[in-house]
Amino acid sequence: MYDVLIKGGRVIDPAQNLDGALDVAINGDRIAAVSRDISTQEGKQVIDAKGKIVTPGLIDIHVHCFDSVMKIALEPDVAGVKHAVTTVVDGGSAGEATFNVFPKYILPNAKTSVFCFLHLCSLGLIPEPELRGWEEVNLDGMAATIEANKTIIKGVKLRLVGKLVASAGIEVVKAAKKIAGQFGLPIMIHIGDIDKQVPASLTPECLNAMEAGDIVAHMYSGNQGGALRPDGTVLPELKAAMERSVILDPANGRSNFSFAVARKCLAEGILPTVIGTDLNHRCLKDRTYSLPVNMSRFMALGLDLNQVVAMTTINAARAIREEDRLGSLKPGMAADVSILELQSGAWTLIDTPGETIKIDQLLMPVTAIKSGEATQAEPVALPPRAN
Ligand SMILES: [Zn+2]
Numbered sequence: 001m002y003d004v005l006i007k008g009g010r011v012i013d014p015a016q017n018l019d020g021a022l023d024v025a026i027n028g029d030r031i032a033a034v035s036r037d038i039s040t041q042e043g044k045q046v047i048d049a050k051g052k053i054v055t056p057g058l059i060d061i062h063v064h065c066f067d068s069v070m071k072i073a074l075e076p077d078v079a080g081v082k083h084a085v086t087t088v089v090d091g092g093s094a095g096e097a098t099f100n101v102f103p104k105y106i107l108p109n110a111k112t113s114v115f116c117f118l119h120l121c122s123l124g125l126i127p128e129p130e131l132r133g134w135e136e137v138n139l140d141g142m143a144a145t146i147e148a149n150k151t152i153i154k155g156v157k158l159r160l161v162g163k164l165v166a167s168a169g170i171e172v173v174k175a176a177k178k179i180a181g182q183f184g185l186p187i188m189i190h191i192g193d194i195d196k197q198v199p200a201s202l203t204p205e206c207l208n209a210m211e212a213g214d215i216v217a218h219m220y221s222g223n224q225g226g227a228l229r230p231d232g233t234v235l236p237e238l239k240a241a242m243e244r245s246v247i248l249d250p251a252n253g254r255s256n257f258s259f260a261v262a263r264k265c266l267a268e269g270i271l272p273t274v275i276g277t278d279l280n281h282r283c284l285k286d287r288t289y290s291l292p293v294n295m296s297r298f299m300a301l302g303l304d305l306n307q308v309v310a311m312t313t314i315n316a317a318r319a320i321r322e323e324d325r326l327g328s329l330k331p332g333m334a335a336d337v338s339i340l341e342l343q344s345g346a347w348t349l350i351d352t353p354g355e356t357i358k359i360d361q362l363l364m365p366v367t368a369i370k371s372g373e374a375t376q377a378e379p380v381a382l383p384p385r386a387n
Helices: 101-109 139-148 162-168 170-182 202-209 236-243 259-267 291-300 305-312 314-319
Strands: 002-013 018-027 030-035 043-048 053-056 058-063 085-091 113-119 153-159 187-190 215-217 247-249 337-350 356-370 373-376
Touching (some): 002 030, 002 305, 002 337, 053 305, 085 337, 085 356, 113 139, 139 170, 153 170, 291 305, 291 337, 305 314
Parallel strands (some): 002 043, 002 053, 215 247
Antiparallel strands (some): 002 018, 018 030, 053 337
């Protein structure tokens, strides 16, 4: 007898090379079995997933959920379980001076699991653009914060924007590398500067300094210091970074994604490793919407369903080093499952420069199962219908 039985869905679990009609059984907070035709008699609670897609719990590797502290931040469950996403990673909203709000007030109130990147700036993203000078960097304070929050903090965040980065350049990247390296953690680097303060030459220099496991956020940014050289060709350092197993994340948000740049990069084989949304209040109802919508966006750009599921499950779990627990439906893993429906129709997506495309398939969130407990999705935002 199982506590929960998810019956009749198309199970896609790239970590196990599974794609087929399978049932998923859960006991307590663990996956108990994935197999063909488990009898409904065997489930105390049976979830009918006929016609639906069943995946390991989706992981959004870049959101802003420093709720009630950072003005544009969302509640974790808006980025998370309401859109059938079971884990979100905050992309550096907090720094060492503000981080304690996460364990004390945000994590206990969220159904969705929350991990964080700790910003190099002590105040996190509050001063935006942050890092006005070295006085906003406190490596000892960061060390103490990471030490005290090892199960939550998954790396160090730095954006290549603002006064300090504009003047001190690669030295700021080195400071982030140093503190992250002290704890064996990756850095997450935001490329592209809408304020055009930071010289574009810093981006290739920074990409060259990044190592396997470090994360490039906004890989398809058309902003100054984004993915392109001034002549409009793709930075060769981006592909070189990908080949060294640096993790690439589109993290679209409102200001960081261009279809034209994405097409150029994809034509050169520069694919995302993971798909983050950079979801926040500014882009929730304008351009970004949710992780399933962004998975659909990349399907419209030529990736297949199995690829986008891999990017949002096992690849994301590896990026935050939780692959022993998350990102797959292997028996013994956490009972985090996402149920989605691939709908046909016509919707419009828009990028940062304003290019619109029409998509004909949309992944709709249906249910999030978090630690064995099901939550019906309530999509807060969806792209507009196209004619
Ligand atoms: Zn962000």
